[in-house]
Amino acid sequence: MQGEDEKDAEKPLDPAVERLRRKMVALLAVSLGFLFLALMTVLGVIIYRTQTGDAPPADRLQAPVSIALEAGARVTETDLDGDRLAIRIEDASGSRILVYSIATGDRIAEFKLGGSAGAE
Numbered sequence: 001m002q003g004e005d006e007k008d009a010e011k012p013l014d015p016a017v018e019r020l021r022r023k024m025v026a027l028l029a030v031s032l033g034f035l036f037l038a039l040m041t042v043l044g045v046i047i048y049r050t051q052t053g054d055a056p057p058a059d060r061l062q063a064p065v066s067i068a069l070e071a072g073a074r075v076t077e078t079d080l081d082g083d084r085l086a087i088r089i090e091d092a093s094g095s096r097i098l099v100y101s102i103a104t105g106d107r108i109a110e111f112k113l114g115g116s117a118g119a120e
Contacts, residue, residue, distance in 0.1 A: 067100055084108065 077088035
């Protein structure tokens, strides 16, 4: 019985099966090539991001920035987004959101909350 198995293993493949096997090997090689290329791309992006970094410059974080609010204003909420600071305040005129630049301390925008869109 073992002799028959050895004879079967040594028989040449049918030409149609051999063509299919070669196509499958080629497909495997192309797939592995794309996988390797994708892996190298991901590693390259990771290395690039760690070297350039998205961190803010150190000098911007060292100097304190003062933001003056009106008398009687009460800060109810704050939020950071990149180099911007949003402060929600409540005062006698109502509730507002003030947006400041962290780098300069300048006011970028002011949004009044409440009431209708056309009313002042």
